[in-house]
Amino acid sequence: MRKSIENLKTRKITGGIRHPLKTRQKFDIDRYPNEALMGEQETATRKTRGNNRKIALKTVSHVNLVLSDAKIKRTKIIRVLENQTNNDYKRRGVITKGAILETEDGKCRIVSRPGQNGMINAILVK
Numbered sequence: 001m002r003k004s005i006e007n008l009k010t011r012k013i014t015g016g017i018r019h020p021l022k023t024r025q026k027f028d029i030d031r032y033p034n035e036a037l038m039g040e041q042e043t044a045t046r047k048t049r050g051n052n053r054k055i056a057l058k059t060v061s062h063v064n065l066v067l068s069d070a071k072i073k074r075t076k077i078i079r080v081l082e083n084q085t086n087n088d089y090k091r092r093g094v095i096t097k098g099a100i101l102e103t104e105d106g107k108c109r110i111v112s113r114p115g116q117n118g119m120i121n122a123i124l125v126k
Contacts (some may be wrong), residue, residue, distance in 0.1 A: 036060050036114040037094040055118030063120045078102040
């Protein structure tokens with residue numbers, strides 16, 4: 001991910017003004033991450049570069065779970081067990097890629113990106 005250019009116009013050590021070599025463009029602006037929480041399913045649409053769209057989950061209650069026999073089942077999320085992305089995410093119940101969830105069918109690990117894909121796919125953890 002590209003870092004945003006926060007302060008293009010800074011001062012020199014001598015106190016003079018340094019003039020920027022470029023101006024800030026739309027794709028330079030960072031956004032806050034969309035953190036999916038548990039609740040009734042709600043999505044948000046965001047415009048991206050090239051006039052494309054990203055559908056992000058704000059809240060979600062079900063997960064598409066891939067079972068061991070290559071069948072897909074939609075199951076209800078009970079709670080977030082672990083989130084290696086951030087310790088605070090575990091406490092707040094934020095769902096990101098790699099998070100371990102407890103569902104009605106057992107523990108599962110998220111393999112999709114709910115803040116960018118608009119859905120949650122997971123695989124069972126033994």
